[in-house]
Amino acid sequence: GQQLNQSPQSMFIQEGEDVSMNCTSSSIFNTWLWYKQDPGEGPVLLIALYKAGELTSNGRLTAQFGITRKDSFLNISASIPSDVGIYFCAGKPSYGNKLVFGAGTILRVKS
Amino acid sequence: EAQVTQNPRYLITVTGKKLTVTCSQNMNHEYMSWYRQDPGLGLRQIYYSMNVEVTDKGDVPEGYKVSRKEKRNFPLILESPSPNQTSLYFCASSLSFGRGRAFFGQGTRLTVV
Numbered sequence: 307g308q309q310l311n312q313s314p315q316s317m318f319i320q321e322g323e324d325v326s327m328n329c330t331s332s333s334i335f336n337t338w339l340w341y342k343q344d345p346g347e348g349p350v351l352l353i354a355l356y357k358a359g360e361l362t363s364n365g366r367l368t369a370q371f372g373i374t375r376k377d378s379f380l381n382i383s384a385s386i387p388s389d390v391g392i393y394f395c396a397g398k399p400s401y402g403n404k405l406v407f408g409a410g411t412i413l414r415v416k417s
Numbered sequence: 418e419a420q421v422t423q424n425p426r427y428l429i430t431v432t433g434k435k436l437t438v439t440c441s442q443n444m445n446h447e448y449m450s451w452y453r454q455d456p457g458l459g460l461r462q463i464y465y466s467m468n469v470e471v472t473d474k475g476d477v478p479e480g481y482k483v484s485r486k487e488k489r490n491f492p493l494i495l496e497s498p499s500p501n502q503t504s505l506y507f508c509a510s511s512l513s514f515g516r517g518r519a520f521f522g523q524g525t526r527l528t529v530v
Binding site for chain 2: 347354
């Protein structure tokens with residue numbers, strides 16, 4: 307099936323640092339979504355992007371839908387301990403009815 | 418409270434013994450889907466349903482069945498489970514495919530021995 311390349315695989319950062327992660331695809335996507343998963347829980351939607359070039363913020367989180375429609379990034383500013391978790395990107399290709407997920411970025415924060 | 422409810426949360430079973438994982442949503446959502454999560458592979462879609470009586474295969478449908486007889490329920494059936502189906506399973510729903518917030522259940526951890 308179609309794959310999204312998400313990087314980095316994991317990050318171990320100091321509290322207060324900014325974080326950046328991204329996803330790329332070989333084909334065009336119509337929608338990009340960013341989720342966070344806490345241990346023992348299902349993923350929770352953080353930000354949804356629907357238009358190329360769109361830049362959307364949710365508190366300390368900012369995500370962008372790449373101009374080429376083949377990538378997206380998520381930034382977290384001034385990280386705090388509760389940011390710990392797994393972050394997933396997901397995208398809806400321009401064809402079909404499937405939602406494709408990246409492999410996830412594991413974020414650990416050192417306080 | 419708007420939610421997606423999966424049962425059971427944990428299940429250990431033996432190879433070949435049929436099992437069903439239930440999924441129910443109370444938001445009148447049209448789109449529902451099942452995913453499995455394995456280390457390093459993220460979430461992979463097993464089956465999805467655009468609406469009642471409309472289901473289709475995702476990326477990893479082998480060994481699974483689903484049904485969508487009512488809008489709120491979308492059970493996942495393993496007719497003859499095998500050890501390679503040991504995984505963490507998530508059900509999700511959204512108002513319609515592609516737009517709107519997707520709600521995930523809390524997950525079902527299945528172990529097949």
